[in-house]
Amino acid sequence: MNLRPEPLAFELSSPGRVGVALPKCDVPASPVPAGLLRPELRLPEMDELTVVRHFTRLSQKNFSIDTEFYPLGSCTMKYNPKANEVAASQPGWKGAHPLVADERNQGSIELIWRLQESLKAIGGFSAVSLQPAAGAHGELSGVFMIRAYHLARGNPGRVKMLIPDSAHGTNPASCTMAGLTTVTIPSDADGGVDLDALRAACDETVAGIMITNPSTLGLFERNIEKIAKMVHDAGGLVYGDGANMNALTGVLRPADVGIDVMHFNLHKTFSTPHGGGGPGVGMVGAAPVLAEYLPGPIATRKDGTYAMAMPSKSIGRMKAFYGNFGVLVRAYTYIRMLGEEGMRRLAESAVLNANYLKARLEKAYPIKYPRRCMHEFVAMGNFAEGVHTLDIAKRMIDYGYHPPTIYFPLIVPEALMVEPTETESKETLDAFVDVMLKIAEEARTDPELLRGAPHATPVGRLDEVAAARCPVLCYRG
Ligand SMILES: Cc1ncc(COP(=O)(O)O)c(C=O)c1O
Structure with a gap:
């Protein structure tokens, strides 16, 4: 611990001290517009080195994964390899204008397409969208998709989402924001979903279940296939909260156990920075039943040419342009570095x-x-x-x-x-x-x-x- 008292910026101020030397003014002086200079707004006066020390000291007060162990449950604070940053800072990625036409932005769209293909393979999905900016945003997209599916089938009365009591708070919040009502399903003595309670809740008003596997208890839901079948038999769909995919990549494909739509937090499992609500990416993947409802546009490839296109029954955009593109470059780099094994x-x-x-x-x-x-x-x-x-x-x-x-x-x-x-x-x-x-x-x-x-x-x-x-x-x- 540093025993020297830490000065605040204002206490370092010394009247008349400056950190810059401006060249002699070679244009006529003009008055500062009224209201811009307010005497009550005091600014510290100091030299450049003092400013540098002040901000460097402040930056060191941050806790970070690059300095210390960060075992923050549910947040997957893994090391983000620096190679991701090198890739994301390439001028071709950084400089691409979001309004450039598809045919002149083939490299960026190809990267989106390749990442989509990798995530489809990891999740077993038939299509994915990289639009949502966070896990919760992915949840909201998925619930919109489930709702659109039921409405398209003439079932406006399917408004109930079943949510285990171990769920992350964003789960009920997303469902409520999408206009559905939530029903809490208790856990059994083993920490899994109580199957009797689930059975009792499965009726003709059920839109679906939102389930996290592994759960936020850190436990694998052993009855996941039974649970998916119960909900499907009742006419509902299964939303998987994939925030905990770090336990499953390459081991289990969620679509194989009955998940119809799911988000992955690229800013957790796929090693991109996260914190403060983003910028992240909460990619959504869907089984065939919901693929056409995905938010768009998504990247497509035809005869070696890439284009961004809306799925036929898309719920629409969840984010401007390509979403958080820099995060996509980082996640793609990470997946390519690690490979399947x-x-x-x-x-x-x-x-x-x-x-x-x-x-x-x-x-x-x-x-x-x-x-x-x-x-x-x-x-x-x-x-x-x-x-x-x-x-x-x-x-x-x-x-x-x-x-x-x-x-x-x-x-x-x-x-x-x-x-x-x-x-x-x-x-x-x-x-x-x-x-x-x-x-x-x-x-x-x-x-x-x-x-x-x-x-x-x-x-x-x-x-x-x-x-x-x-x-x-x-x-x-
Ligand atoms: C289990 C679970 N679901 C959903 C979320 C929400 O994800 P995000 O913070 O990216 O919105 C989190 C975030 O910690 C989570 O742990």
Whole structure:
């Protein structure tokens, strides 16, 4: 920890100091338009080096996967290879104007087409669209597609989406935004979907089910084929939330187990940057029954020529132009680097790493559904008197780790959701276990230490809701 007090930009200001030397003015001076210069807006006056140090110091306050282990469950904070960035920064990709005609933009459209083909193969889909900008945006697209399908078949009364109680919050939100009503299906004692409850909910008003596999409990839904059949038999469709594809690439194709439409978060599984709501890509893939409803345009190839085209019954655009094209270049680079074999090893290593951590930690951190996990596991942080998951998460910051996702999924009390990803070494995992065991010991012997954490940061416990909703963004010295 740096014990020197950290100056704020305004405190570094010195009257009259400047960071630039402008050439002598060689045009007649004209007054600054009224209202542009406001005396109440004070600006710090400083030299260039002070400015550089200030912003560099600020940038180092960010926590990032390039600096530390980031086991944020459900977010797949894997390393994003730098080769992706090199590819995305090629002038041909970067400089292409979004309004250029298809015949003069063959390279970009070919890349979109190739990526579509790769993702079709990974998911077993008959078509995919790269339009949506995030997982939640993909969900919304998929639910629009399901709704359009039922309306086209003369079934306006199919308005009910079934959603397991372990689901990510975006699932019910997307369905509600698409105008459907949601029905929560409870989990059984094993952490899977309760089949009796599902059977009871399957009636002629069902539009479909939205199911995450592996679930947000980090568990594979063993009854997925039975569940898909039950919903199909009732006339509904199956939406797969593919945010957790990191556990399955090259191992299982979701379309093979009855998924009709699904999103993949390219900004998770396919190693493109994510955070702050994007920019990402929540590609949607569809089985034949829904392929023509996909958002568009999508890339097509005929006689070696590429073009962007709308599927025949498309729900329309979800994003301007090609969507987040830079993300597509990165994901394509990653898939080509790994190849088919690499895709499988990615998933196997992600699952192995999570099970290794779980096996080493489960004596100290109880697990509600203790069966073998997939790419992540959900522990509980309420094992010591007076200590909560929040305290454990805050104490992890003192040891230089980004806390895992906490208090989600909602069906696990005091949840602590750990996702190591495949890109971490055994040494990193072991160092993390050592710290977690130490914190578990501290929780028993010195609970006050945890309740006051973090101790090594410029600020301690914040009002997190207020910090997010009403951030103080200007200096009030
Ligand atoms: C299981 C699950 N579904 C959906 C989403 C939403 O994805 P996005 O954040 O890209 O909108 C997430 C995001 O964390 C997720 O973990």
